[in-house]
Amino acid sequence: LDFNTIVPDRFDPEHLVRQFCQVRQTTERMVAGLSPEDQNLQSMPDASPLKWHRAHTTWFFETFLLKPHDPGYQPVNEHYAYLFNSYYNGIGQQYPRAHRSLMSRPDSDEVGSYREQVNDAVIRLLESAPVNKLAEIAATVVLGLNHEQQHQELMVTDLKHALSFNPMAPAWTRRPDPQGPAAEQGWVDFSGGVVTVGHEGRTFAFDNETPRHEVMLGDFQLARRPVTCGEFAAFMDDGGYERPDLWLADGWAWVQNHGIEAPLYWQRSEDGWMLHTAGCWREMDPHEPICHISFYEAFAYAQWAGARLPTEVEWEIAARGEPVEGQFADSERYHPASCADSGRLVQLFGDVWEWTASSYASYPGFRPAAGAVGEYNGKFMANQMVLRGGSCATQPGHVRATYRNFFYPADRWQFSGLRLARDTA
Amino acid sequence: LDFNTIVPDRFDPEHLVRQFCQVRQTTERMVAGLSPEDQNLQSMPDASPLKWHRAHTTWFFETFLLKPHDPGYQPVNEHYAYLFNSYYNGIGQQYPRAHRSLMSRPDSDEVGSYREQVNDAVIRLLESAPVNKLAEIAATVVLGLNHEQQHQELMVTDLKHALSFNPMAPAWTRRPDPQGPAAEQGWVDFSGGVVTVGHEGRTFAFDNETPRHEVMLGDFQLARRPVTCGEFAAFMDDGGYERPDLWLADGWAWVQNHGIEAPLYWQRSEDGWMLHTAGCWREMDPHEPICHISFYEAFAYAQWAGARLPTEVEWEIAARGEPVEGQFADSERYHPASCADSGRLVQLFGDVWEWTASSYASYPGFRPAAGAVGEYNGKFMANQMVLRGGSCATQPGHVRATYRNFFYPADRWQFSGLRLARDTA
Amino acid sequence: LDFNTIVPDRFDPEHLVRQFCQVRQTTERMVAGLSPEDQNLQSMPDASPLKWHRAHTTWFFETFLLKPHDPGYQPVNEHYAYLFNSYYNGIGQQYPRAHRSLMSRPDSDEVGSYREQVNDAVIRLLESAPVNKLAEIAATVVLGLNHEQQHQELMVTDLKHALSFNPMAPAWTRRPDPQGPAAEQGWVDFSGGVVTVGHEGRTFAFDNETPRHEVMLGDFQLARRPVTCGEFAAFMDDGGYERPDLWLADGWAWVQNHGIEAPLYWQRSEDGWMLHTAGCWREMDPHEPICHISFYEAFAYAQWAGARLPTEVEWEIAARGEPVEGQFADSERYHPASCADSGRLVQLFGDVWEWTASSYASYPGFRPAAGAVGEYNGKFMANQMVLRGGSCATQPGHVRATYRNFFYPADRWQFSGLRLARDTA
Amino acid sequence: LDFNTIVPDRFDPEHLVRQFCQVRQTTERMVAGLSPEDQNLQSMPDASPLKWHRAHTTWFFETFLLKPHDPGYQPVNEHYAYLFNSYYNGIGQQYPRAHRSLMSRPDSDEVGSYREQVNDAVIRLLESAPVNKLAEIAATVVLGLNHEQQHQELMVTDLKHALSFNPMAPAWTRRPDPQGPAAEQGWVDFSGGVVTVGHEGRTFAFDNETPRHEVMLGDFQLARRPVTCGEFAAFMDDGGYERPDLWLADGWAWVQNHGIEAPLYWQRSEDGWMLHTAGCWREMDPHEPICHISFYEAFAYAQWAGARLPTEVEWEIAARGEPVEGQFADSERYHPASCADSGRLVQLFGDVWEWTASSYASYPGFRPAAGAVGEYNGKFMANQMVLRGGSCATQPGHVRATYRNFFYPADRWQFSGLRLARDTA
């Protein structure tokens, strides 16, 4: 499955139906072993119950595809427009985000039935749409599928977070065993000048990746691989969490106010650090990429290491010639792994999202999509930082070099790590 | 079922086993129609998921009966001692109260199995206990059953609260239809003097009902029936929620800070007030007793009515000669109902708990039970007010004239109403 | 100065003028050495700037005496009715309590001038009032003076609290030196039965001390003197703050949530405990009465000591025959002191307020005063506990055996300590 | 006074002494008419008492100039190192920011004396410093003076905020009368390409203005003058505060959570909008620049107007050729004023700070100063937005085209407004 090959105005409906089914089934396969209670957990307002994700991604097709494009479509339940709207003010009011786990009804089975009814309607629409509307319909389906893939990643991170509150340490997958030594670290040189970044062409990309534009860039160096747990532990052993000189002022306030002493999911035991994973609590593997750190921690680590975070432009320039390969969610490991040396940059894609030094902002000339779907990306362009590259919870085929993820600087429940950069001496 | 007839040191084991089974089955019957998600709802820290209630009441027997009295007893799961301890510091640490809905595991079925295993062990113990231990064992069983009945009431109120967050207004029982006009209001005279209150004798009572003791009491009058919704609506129409002179200072601050404008579960509609009930949203019945009000609201209403709340001593003196009759949980209506005139005090028992003017405090000479079970009642004797009489969610046979319930003055999710009193002119 | 000798309907106007001047001058003398900044400190919403106390006590005479009784009276400033109203909803809106230190204007001198203008008007009124109104005017003046004395005590405790935030440890008075060994501890027996409590007669008392009424009381014993710092330190050394079994549930939650480890104003140093006093930081004197503890700490200490707190009735019965003697604010020490043995109960009055086991509630038949001044006491009868006896910051002549002070159970900035009681064996 | 003419390594000590005296005297002149209570007001943690500003700016010279460079210097008071450190962790701990108004001591006079003692020591040092240290000393003095000028601006904004809590509406300066019609609005064109921004040369600039560097820029247009109150009122009349589509998600949440309905200091009256100014409450002047708005409001206004905010690079390119003229703090009006047409961009400097679309971030190759003074700017490079141009509270000579101010997007107590930009069609 690779959306980068789909061109909405020149596509094969059968192919799109197959892709639609595949993405939708992936969601259902992810909850196959989970109880109704598991699916209804919400451990913080930022996270959502898996049942809600299943319903909301369905609501997306109902709202932006079926209602506008299928004149005979009858909504499955009139309350769902309100219950499963995430944040689209243009569509209407939203059920309070922090209360999502208070929705015991519709239950897990009813949501399954909702999904099936909408699936049927979407497939019917794709198979029967008039030719002059096909391109617009296809574009909306592709957007909906990419949207669902984003929620598939959140399903992993939200469930992991929720299960961490259970002292019985329930496992969701098998144990993520260490994979051997990390690639040797080193610097790779890149030359600056006027460079061009952003998405171009007729394949799918999110609006925030456009327009393609020129940027002036200095020479820089990028680390060959992400920072590892072992390296981060050295920062901790050197008093990293007690030295305000390493931290941004807001980061230091965050450390003090929340008593932060380690990455999320790290717990000290007699035998050293233990990590909560999707599979179990297991000992920290010094070779695997560090993750579940905030932007503030990434920044402080880089200060300590005498380096800095790359800008998103630097990252994109370094990544644009590389194959989109790495450990993605299809491994069902849901945990980053060490990776062998390849002679060049490794793990740019997959394993861990990499915090950049760049605030999430619009590209020059950015125009969000018309209508309520224009709320998808643009309105979040404040107070968040860009991450690049995808993670072990990202669906394969979902990301690319121009892909921009974004979270608040204190957020840690995503698989967020870092790669060092520095100015060329 | 009436615990008031059981005397622990002179009882019939078979009878006790029957009672045990009956109480335990009632709990299970209450959740019969509920989904796993329904059972795992927690809408505020004060309330708990029904699944948690099912497990905690089982933990009570395991902790206070099986572990001390059955040498061969093997705990069902070592984590449960922590997960299902409510507040007994003498037993050990407790899983954070506000996180109870984050326990997706054990799931609903596992809790059912936990209950069955403990049931079997309790019955075996009752059938095989040595004669010299029978009285103590029986006393603990009776305490555990009364404890479970208290949680059965909380199951009603907690579920009602949780379902009120669902805009689809799910019903749990059938619609609680109005039952006709309320009894005529009027005053009943009581003479004061030195009176004796509190529980005495060998039948079961909670420790906080003892010791029996003398109190000096003035003459007083008690209203024949509780205040109705219609009467409370008149207070509201007269600006009751906007007049600080009617309120205690803390009550007025509570009204202001929370924007209180009506009892809990009341919602204004075009057709007048609508009430959320266990059965549906339905129009307010002016004849039924007002409930889901805080102590502050009860106090303000009494001020407005030119009367006052009774003290708990006055209430007990008035109630001690009356039969323990009224609408209890066996009606499965779970909503107060109007009641016909009887020529004397009506609805003292059942329908709605009645706020009194009395702070919850120890009786002179009070001694809590030895050991961790002594934390049952005594440690809550601060900041709470006494309520008397039981409600439509109380199990039949559970309350008596000396029974003391207690909640914080701002609590409203119980079936709490009021009956007026005044000094004899 | 002793209000207990004033009978409003049979008094000497000249005498009352002298008393009025004396109380009003005491307030001014208390701020004589303080800068305008000192007088404007507010360290928490519960406390007020001294400048505000000076103005509010003046507002009281303006509002309840001059406006109703002096037809020609012109208010000094129309804004003051709002700015200096503490909590009288019957008078009108109030400036937000937590913002009192944001009132830089009127400044300290303007408040002095406000006080003088009102003083002149009150004296004129007293000297010229028609005979038929004299009793009512005198009663209001006496109430106003008692009110001002209460605020004089708060001036001490509020300033002490505010200055504790200054790391330069500014002193307000001279160092409160230890006064030698405490009286020997022991129990004094009291017989129960039907006793009569509350104020009676024509001398001044607050409304909450009335009506006088009968109470049934058991035999009890009262400790000869308050608990000392040394005794409380033994409780702490025995893990008193780490043992939940000693605490009320709300008290334990308070300890946990606020990280309480010692009484307010205690600080551990290399040389042992240091105490912040009005005079300086100085070492803890084991012989002086413990103070600045909450009701929760008093309760836990009593549990630990195998005793209990007295009820307010017990305290009053024990105190009613004793002379109202002790260390009051005229010592200008503003710190409790040890006291020699007298062969009977010592330190009932002065030194430290004694927490009782009694919730602050109305006496049977209680009626607050008519009009807005009725908000003085009655509306606070929820969630607070009664303290008895006065403290080292109480004005001499202000308290009596029937006097009821009240604070929330977590409050500690008053000079609040305890005396043990127990049931007669 | 114009720092832009001072070159630290080639300067006249006498000239610098004169400048030092002038800046230091300006601070004192600003508090000349204020009472000690006025000077000690703190209305929110973000703001500080004026007395604290007077002491902290003195501490800056003591800490970064006298202690390192004057071997014989004796600190005025050992506590001041802690009390008046704002946020320099490299220097040591800091007194809690939110408690600054709890420092009644040192009082206003003592702070005056502190200032004089430090002034004397600085002047002595400047007059006696060895030649080989003069450049470094001069650079630190110039930094200290620029620092003090920044605090002079905060003194205006902090006092204005604090006085707004006094319902008596105290005035600090004379009434800021309207100044006639605003300049005609219009667009000015700028061409893009590779441009160079940032400070260069040997005159003073803050570290965050460096290094000078190249940026790729598109063509753009900038509005001739800032948005006016009248224009902003039209946005409000058009439902600007009720339309989520105009707002960033975080901005909309801010509007909802804080009930925002107008700019800070606007109050609806019968006669239209009234504004709190340093001089009085007076009617809104539609011709004067809008100010006291957050970044979120500036963004929403620009959306509504079909335009956008300029980036800081665009602003700098537009401003670099313009004279640094406008209404600054020497007018002592402390309120923006309308300004006549000039045929080109007006009010770039002075009147109101202009929110830009740019997050506050380091320039490529940025290096903060060595030592604790390096905490001055760099550590705040997260979550804040850049503002440009200075305001009516900025000291004349303080700003320049490369000057970068920064505040959190929700901050409103600065004189913050906006100027529109748009892409060239």
Ligand SMILES: [Fe+3]
């Ligand atoms: Fe979504």
Ligand SMILES: [Fe+3]
């Ligand atoms: Fe329980």
Ligand SMILES: [Fe+3]
């Ligand atoms: Fe008062």
Ligand SMILES: [Fe+3]
């Ligand atoms: Fe500063």
